[in-house]
Amino acid sequence: MTEKTDFVPLSIAVLTVSDTRTEADDASGTLLVERLRAAGHHLADRRIVPDDVYRIRAVVSDWIAREDVEVVLVTGGTGLTGRDGTPEAVAVLLDKEIEGFGELFRQLSWEEIGTAALQSRALAGVANGTYLFCLPGSTGACRTAWDRILAHQLDARTRPCNLAMMRPRLRER
Numbered sequence: 127m128t129e130k131t132d133f134v135p136l137s138i139a140v141l142t143v144s145d146t147r148t149e150a151d152d153a154s155g156t157l158l159v160e161r162l163r164a165a166g167h168h169l170a171d172r173r174i175v176p177d178d179v180y181r182i183r184a185v186v187s188d189w190i191a192r193e194d195v196e197v198v199l200v201t202g203g204t205g206l207t208g209r210d211g212t213p214e215a216v217a218v219l220l221d222k223e224i225e226g227f228g229e230l231f232r233q234l235s236w237e238e239i240g241t242a243a244l245q246s247r248a249l250a251g252v253a254n255g256t257y258l259f260c261l262p263g264s265t266g267a268c269r270t271a272w273d274r275i276l277a278h279q280l281d282a283r284t285r286p287c288n289l290a291m292m293r294p295r296l297r298e299r
Contacts, residue, residue: 134282134290136196137170138162139189143202143212144263145176154201154261154268161272162199167280170195177203182215190219190256196293197280198256202263204247212260213247220251220258224289227259227275234274235267255297257289 140162142155149155152174159169171189175181182203189195203212217223227250235243248271249260257280261271282290 131283131291133166135167136280136290136293137168137194138197138199138280139171139173139195140169141172141182141185141189141198141200142174142263143177143182143200144174145209147174147202149174153265154263157265157268158199158201158261158272161269161277165277165281167197177209177211179211179215182212183219186216186219186253186258190254190258195256198258199276200258200260201268202261204249204260204262206245206247210247213249216249216251216258216260219253221254222252224250224252224257230275231261231271234270238266238270252296255293257293257296 140155140158142152155172159172163169173185175185186198186200189198200212200216203210228248231248232243232246235246246262248262251258259276261268278284279289281288
């Protein structure tokens with residue numbers, strides 16, 4: 127007999143990395159907020175910062191130090207241009223990288239956008255017991271990441287396993 131698992135809402139912060147977006151026109155950040163709320167999760171915080179490695183790192187560092195933030199979603203700054211520094215800002219904070227996230231994201235993106243998927247530097251990992259996910263800035267990419275990966279992995283009911291059920295054990299030593 128299989129034991130039924132209940133949904134466990136997570137507290138999720140959303141960071142948009144952009145030199146031009148405001149909350150009024152931040153479609154990707156808004157999509158992520160709408161999706162996480164519709165799934166039953168809580169929005170812990172939402173901010174927009176420019177494409178600056180140190181400002182990105184400062185916000186993410188603040189959130190991973192907070193007890194009330196369990197997941198951080200960062201959208202934007204994952205491309206190849208000189209201003210794209212989100213992976214560099216976040217990677218140094220990680221205790222463990224979740225390599226499969228970027229691999230799976232690029233595979234799913236391949237189905238949607240073909241070879242342009244290789245330009246994505248999507249990244250995920252764990253820092254101080256907090257999950258971090260760095261997504262491209264396009265609304266389509268955020269939709270793909272949430273609908274096809276994160277909605278399932280952040281839901282404790284997903285079987286055979288999921289990231290949500292491991293969250294209480296992330297700080298084990």
